[in-house]
Amino acid sequence: MAKINYVVTDTPSDEDIACVRSGIKEHNTPFLKGLFHQDLACFAKDETGAVVGGLVSEIWGSWLEVKFLWVSSKAKGQGVGSEILKRAEEQAKSLGCHSSLLDTFNFQAKPFYEKHGYKVQMTLYDHPVSTERYYMVKELG
Template sequence: MDITITTNPSEQDVKDIRDGVIQHNLSKLGEVFFTDFACFTYYADGTKSGGLTGEILGQWLSIKFLWVDSESKGQGIGSKLLRQAELFALEHNCHSSLLDTFSFQARPFYERHGYQVEMTLRQHPIPTSERYFMTKTLSS
């Protein structure tokens, strides 16, 4: 058996691996709800001013990426995107949310929105930063 390492896997390569893991997980979890989702905000000209991607697995929301364009920071867009994702999760019977963020990103933002640090990886990805894994109990 040959093993190949590539630094530029195709979208199909990534999809094949992800689908394999999902199928394995579902075989162990039984019938559990799973979906990817995204929500966006736009400038008047139609370009994106912000967005959030995530997934729901069972009764957990997982925030993958939350981004707000630098020109729109401080206008509440990130808060609105996060709340929309949480409401979407509540509509799909989620009780909790999880995410991760780096020390140079948005820990205080998430703490203001009720997230608590569950685990800290020190010196990740470089010696001068940390990565925080955070959770929140969802409520309407």
């Protein structure tokens, strides 16, 4: 093998990032080939059509992976977040998911998710700084 040069940068090129992604995808393919994968989202809109809440997630195999759940300040306390989460979980279950995974910070929505049956599986302390990050799961039944 030729001499290797190591480059550490805070401005990686799109090409270099794509190379790493392609390499890991190539490595993973024999293990995950044919695994069901699709995006899943749910939005709440007011009478004008403006989004007042939403959930963005992926279904990966038999897991729902919630990436983001947000409710606008004007819609908080009206059950919007609960309904969005419920509808996404129901759709995921209909597509064969048995569990859901998400993460949240201590200043975000841990009690909300616990109310909906999520349990903390792992806690990262002082992440990124002076906060806690919780990784939570729920069996969808």
